[in-house]
Every structure is written in C-alpha cells, then in structure tokens.
Amino acid sequence: MPEETPVGLADLERRLAHDLACLNWPAGQWLPERRHDGQPLEPVVIIGAGQAGLALAxxxxxxxxxxxxxxxxPAGSEGPWATTARMETLRSPKELTGPAMGVPNxxxxxxxxxxxxxxxxxRLDKIPRLQWMDYLRWYRQVxxxxVRNETAVTRILPHADxxxxxxxSAAGTAGTTGATGATTLLARHVILATGRDGLGGPAIPAFMRGVDxxxxxxSSDPFDxxxxxxxxxxxxxxxxxxxDSAGTALEEGAASVDLLIRRAEIPRINKSKGSGVPGLTHGHADLPDAWKWRIRHYINRQQVPPPHGSTLRVSRHANAFFHTGCAIERVTATGDAAAPLLxxxxxxxxxxxxxxxxxxxxxxxxQRPEFAAFASQVKLWPQRYQLPEAADDAELNGMPDLGPAFEFQEAQPGACPxxxxxxxFCYPAALSFGTISGDIPAISDGARxxxxxxASAFYREDLEYHWEKLQAYAEPELDGSEWTRANTPTRIQALREAHAPAAPQTLPDYKQ
Incomplete structure (x- = not known):
C-alpha cells in the first residue's frame, strides 16, 4: 500500500488558524494602560522565550x-536545544503534547x-533534539x-507599584532611550521563565575549587x-x-572517556516518570507540606537514571569505561602538559x-547578579518547613516558597514591597507546584x-478601575423597538372580565 503524501505545513497552518479563530484566540485585551513617571508599564514581561515562555505567552x-x-x-537559539544540550533525542515520550496548550494542530x-x-x-521512536528546536521555532512563528532577542536582563528591581x-541589548532598543545597548524597561509583573537553572546555575562540587x-x-557549559x-x-x-557529554566526546574522537560514578550501581528506575499522573500534576500545590517535601526529596534521593539510548551511545565505544563505587576525593591541576589533571x-x-x-x-x-537587589528577601522553603532529612538536599533547600500565582514571598513581611x-515559572518552582513550570510533560498545565x-491578580489590583468601567458600561442590548408597550388598565380590565363568574341560568317554570 503506497504511503500517504504529507499535507505540508501550509495546510496545517490553515487548520491551526481556524482552530485559533474558533477559540477566539487571542482574546481581547482588557487591562488599563499604566505609567510610572510618564514611562509606560508593560503589563507582563517574561524573561525567557524558550518553550516555557512561549507556552505562557x-x-x-x-x-x-x-x-x-x-x-x-539570537532568534531561533532560545533555550538549550541548539546550544548546550547534547543528547541525540529528547528523553520525553514523543506522544507528550508539550506547549501545545490543548490545541491539537x-x-x-x-x-x-x-x-x-x-x-x-x-516509525519515529524519540524526537530528535534539533527537530524539537525546529518545532519550537515554528511554534513561535504561528x-x-x-519577543526581543539578544536582550539580557542585568538587574531586576522590584518596587511597590x-x-x-x-x-x-545589541541594538539598544529594548526600553527607554539611553546609552547604546543599555536601557530600562518598566513592568507591572515579571515572570522568570528561565529554565532548569532558573534561580542559580551549575552545581559545582567543592573539590573543583581552585582547579584551572x-x-x-x-556539562552545561558551551564547549567545542x-x-x-x-x-x-x-x-x-x-x-x-x-x-551526553561522554557520548559527544567519544564521537568527536576522544582517546578515551572514563565515567567516575559515586554510586555502587547506576540508577535504573525513573521514579519521576512513575509519579507523572494527572492527580499529582494538578494536585501537588494542594498537598500538605510534608508530602510535597517527601515526594520531591524521594525522587531526588533515588536519582533519575540516564535514558537507555543515551547510555548505549556511550557503551558502544570500546574506549568508554564505567567506574561505579568511585567517589571523588580530590582533583589536582599538575601544571604538567603530559598529565594536566590528577x-x-x-x-x-x-x-x-x-x-x-x-x-x-x-x-x-x-550565580545570578541580576537578582542581587531582592535575593536576600525571598522566603525559601526551609523558612516554611523543615525535616531532619532536609539538610542533605541542597536543591530543595534553595527553592523558594511561592504564592498561588508562582510569586515570590517576603522572608520578612514588608521588607521588600x-x-x-x-x-x-522555572524548575525551582517544583517544590511548591510540582514539575509544571519547565519540563515538557506538563508545561501547558503550568502555563494555564x-x-x-x-489574570485574577490583575483584576484585583485594578478593582476600582473595573468597578468604574462596570458602572459606566452603557452598550444597549435592546433599543426599545423589540416590543410594544401595553395599555395596562385596559389589559387588567380584559383579564378581569375573562375571569368573571358566569351569570347563573334560570330554569323554565313548568307548573303553568
């Protein structure tokens, strides 16, 4: 049986346009314009235009x-997919809908x-990494x-209003006028859609300190x-x-690659995958604190194993060596070109x-100097909840205690208006909300x-404005020509007469 002819992207885009029209997307804007000292306020600025930022937009x-x-x-290079990621394929099953926001097309x-x-x-097994990036480029196009690309945020300064x-930025066009490449932008709300390392960066072990x-x-660094x-x-x-790093090094001709693995055995079961049910996706935020911590800490402690294909990518090379039960004690730069590292x-x-x-x-x-103005004011989870086992989980200890709209909360109320x-809206929200703010499986759920x-927060913030709009609203549904005013007294009389008791009938007198 001959294979079908693909319909092509032009046809898909026509169908998608119809879907969006049926959904009345985008909806009409309803926020009032706001200014501060004459400068307009953007309602929302999203830092990051990768898959999380696109879905949220x-x-x-x-x-x-x-x-x-x-x-x-630069445009088309957002996120790690075409830059620092080195896996051959995504680790997520191909069937996951990712940032599609419930729209099939x-x-x-x-x-x-x-x-x-x-x-x-x-025929497709897993989605090739660079093909996923092509899809995200198309997603942005349609x-x-x-989006303003090549624009770095160097400082975030929260104020009361x-x-x-x-x-x-390269062009110096990202906000108010000023020195070339340096600008200021004001917003009512700012969302950090900054990915896996969204509130920090690489975890560097102490034994690497001072090493050249x-x-x-x-493994996340740009590297040739x-x-x-x-x-x-x-x-x-x-x-x-x-x-991914080992496989890439071997494919680029490394003489050998030795993997030094602290554990006696490489983890084999992906507990995170086992937790991926709709009840937890939608309900993690509603769990008691003890259960939030217990679930995330358990997954961290068990560790997520490398994917089957990624491991085979390394092990198929004869010059790849896996050393389990091999914990690092010390790393030394020798200064000897023949053996630079011990x-x-x-x-x-x-x-x-x-x-x-x-x-x-x-x-x-x-690691994020742009957060310096407020970082010390953010309430972290250890200030909300503690367990004896908490001390050995640096990732969870550094996560912020977020409010219902993923907002930061003050460690000392009133100290940082x-x-x-x-x-x-990045991975460190996981302890408050679960993994709905960055990973492919539930990114649409988090964005919604x-x-x-x-939207609710904006309405509350602008409540007086909307109350005045409501009172001033005067678009008529009727113009008065849709009915005829009745003569009420006449109608009342007619109804009275229609319901008046009938006069009693007089029977004939047959005695005469």
Missing part, C-alpha cells in the same frame, strides 16, 4: 494579556505529520508573541568538543548530561587531560494555571 493571550518576552539568545505530532506523514510518525528591569578552569567544564580529539577525558556523574578517588588515582563535571544545577542566587510582582491566576 500563549496562555496569557488567551486570557487577554499581551506579554513582552525577552531573551538573551499546535502539537509536535501535527507539525511532524504535516511534513512526514502518519507513517513517519509511526503564535506570534512579542512596578518592577524596573535594567537591560543590555581551562582543564574542566560543567572537537578540541578533545586524541585526549583522555574524565566525566564525573552518571546522569543524562554525563552520558583525580583521586576511592578506587585510585586517574590521569586525565580534561574533565567534565556533570553534577546538575542548584538554586544559587550568587513589590516582591510579589516577580513570578518564578499561571495565566489564569495572573
């Missing part, structure tokens, strides 16, 4: 709010089948958010793996990013030319939740 426009997105990357599957047909979809953003930075890299050809490389860790472990000493540290991310405000105007709650 769609959801906000569905609620009649038109956000502005800022991203430091906005899904990756619809985009893929339009180009490669249903047969191509059936949803048309307002607005948030001030200091920006640096030219001899090692974090071609420079490793013919060199002996070490990788600390056994998670997804460790396998790595002492519980199983002995390794000589390497280069080392990758695949140790994940941690909320660490000191306007902090609530900042919202964390934040969009609706932010």
């Amino acid at each position: 769609f959801g906000l426009r569905q609620a009649g709010i038109d956000p502005l997105l800022l991203d430091r990357a 906005l899904t990756f599957r619809a985009w893929f089948e339009a180009q490669f047909g249903a047969t191509g979809w059936a 949803t048309r958010p307002r 607005h948030v001030e953003l200091r920006l640096a 930075r030219r001899l090692w890299a974090h 793996y071609r420079s490793l050809r013919g060199r002996h490389v070490g990788v600390i860790g056994a998670g997804s990013s460790a396998m 790595v002492d472990t519980t199983q002995g000493r390794f000589h390497f030319d280069f080392l990758f540290v695949a140790t994940g991310f941690v909320p660490d405000w000191s 306007g902090l609530w105007r900042l919202h964390a 939740l934040l969009a609706t709650r932010l």
Whole structure:
C-alpha cells in the first residue's frame, strides 16, 4: 500500500488558524494602560522565550494579556536545544503534547505529520533534539508573541507599584532611550521563565575549587568538543548530561572517556516518570507540606537514571569505561602538559587531560547578579518547613516558597514591597507546584494555571478601575423597538372580565 503524501505545513497552518479563530484566540485585551513617571508599564514581561515562555505567552493571550518576552539568545537559539544540550533525542515520550496548550494542530505530532506523514510518525521512536528546536521555532512563528532577542536582563528591581528591569541589548532598543545597548524597561509583573537553572546555575562540587578552569567544564557549559580529539577525558556523574557529554566526546574522537560514578550501581528506575499522573500534576500545590517535601526529596534521593539510548551511545565505544563505587576525593591541576589533571578517588588515582563535571544545577542566587537587589528577601522553603532529612538536599533547600500565582514571598513581611510582582515559572518552582513550570510533560498545565491566576491578580489590583468601567458600561442590548408597550388598565380590565363568574341560568317554570 503506497504511503500517504504529507499535507505540508501550509495546510496545517490553515487548520491551526481556524482552530485559533474558533477559540477566539487571542482574546481581547482588557487591562488599563499604566505609567510610572510618564514611562509606560508593560503589563507582563517574561524573561525567557524558550518553550516555557512561549507556552505562557500563549496562555496569557488567551486570557487577554499581551506579554513582552525577552531573551538573551539570537532568534531561533532560545533555550538549550541548539546550544548546550547534547543528547541525540529528547528523553520525553514523543506522544507528550508539550506547549501545545490543548490545541491539537499546535502539537509536535501535527507539525511532524504535516511534513512526514502518519507513517513517519509511526516509525519515529524519540524526537530528535534539533527537530524539537525546529518545532519550537515554528511554534513561535504561528503564535506570534512579542519577543526581543539578544536582550539580557542585568538587574531586576522590584518596587511597590512596578518592577524596573535594567537591560543590555545589541541594538539598544529594548526600553527607554539611553546609552547604546543599555536601557530600562518598566513592568507591572515579571515572570522568570528561565529554565532548569532558573534561580542559580551549575552545581559545582567543592573539590573543583581552585582547579584551572581551562582543564574542566560543567556539562552545561558551551564547549567545542572537537578540541578533545586524541585526549583522555574524565566525566564525573552518571546522569543524562554525563552520558551526553561522554557520548559527544567519544564521537568527536576522544582517546578515551572514563565515567567516575559515586554510586555502587547506576540508577535504573525513573521514579519521576512513575509519579507523572494527572492527580499529582494538578494536585501537588494542594498537598500538605510534608508530602510535597517527601515526594520531591524521594525522587531526588533515588536519582533519575540516564535514558537507555543515551547510555548505549556511550557503551558502544570500546574506549568508554564505567567506574561505579568511585567517589571523588580530590582533583589536582599538575601544571604538567603530559598529565594536566590528577583525580583521586576511592578506587585510585586517574590521569586525565580534561574533565567534565556533570553534577546538575542548584538554586544559587550568587550565580545570578541580576537578582542581587531582592535575593536576600525571598522566603525559601526551609523558612516554611523543615525535616531532619532536609539538610542533605541542597536543591530543595534553595527553592523558594511561592504564592498561588508562582510569586515570590517576603522572608520578612514588608521588607521588600513589590516582591510579589516577580513570578518564578522555572524548575525551582517544583517544590511548591510540582514539575509544571519547565519540563515538557506538563508545561501547558503550568502555563494555564499561571495565566489564569495572573489574570485574577490583575483584576484585583485594578478593582476600582473595573468597578468604574462596570458602572459606566452603557452598550444597549435592546433599543426599545423589540416590543410594544401595553395599555395596562385596559389589559387588567380584559383579564378581569375573562375571569368573571358566569351569570347563573334560570330554569323554565313548568307548573303553568
């Protein structure tokens, strides 16, 4: 049976346009214009135009709010997919709908089948990483958010009635006039859609302190793996990013790659995947604090194993070596070009030319100077809830205690007015809301939740304005020609007569 001819993206885009028209998307804007000292206030600024920012922009426009997105990357390079990510395919199942926001013709599957047909979809195992980036570029094209690329946020300053953003951009066009490349933008609310490392950065172990930075890299760093050809490389860790770095180094011609794995066994079961049910997706925020902590801490302690394909990508190379039960004790830069690095472990000493540290991310405000004005004022989870086991989970300890609209809360009430105007729609929201603010499986659920709650917050904030609008509203539904006024007295008399008792009949007198 011949394969079907794909319909093409033009046809898909026509169908999508009809879907959006049927959904009345985008909804009409209803917020009042606001200014501060004569400068206009953007209703919402989203920092980050990756998949989280795009989904959130769609959801906000569905609620009649038109956000502005800022991203430091050039257009088409937002997020890690085409830059620092090195996996061959996504780790998520292809069937997950990601940022489609419930619109079938906005899904990756619809985009893929339009180009490669249903047969191509059936043959697809996992989504290639760069193809996912192509899909996100198309998503941006068809949803048309307002985005300013190559714009870095250098400072975030919350005030009682607005948030001030200091920006640096290539063109110097991102806000008020000023020195070339440096501008200021004001917003009523700011959302941090900044990804996995959204409130910090790489988790760097203490044993790497003082080691020459030219001899090692974090697995998330931009890096030219071609420079490793013919060199002996070490990788600390056994998670997804460790396998990605190891596999890329081997494919680029590294002489060898040794994976140094602290655990006696590589984790094999993805507990995070086992928790992915709608009840937790929608209900994590409503759980008691003890259960929120218990679930997230358990998943962290068990660790997420590397994907099957990512591990095989490494192990198929004869010059790849897996060392389990091999904890790091010390890393030393020798200054000897023949053996630049010595790595002492519980199983002995390794000589390497280069080392990758695949140790994940941690909320660490000191790595984000743009947050310096408010970082110390944010209430963190240890100020809300503590358990004896909490001390060994640096990731959870650094997560903020967020309010119902993902907003930061003050550690000391009243010390930082306007902090609530900042919202964390990134991975560190996981302890408050679960994994609905960055990862592919539930990104649409998180975007819908934040969009609706932010719409509610705007209405409360502008309540007097909307009350006046309500009272002044005068668009008539009727013009008076739709009926004829009755003559009420006449009608009342007619009804009275219709219901008057009939006069009694007189029978004939037959006695005569």
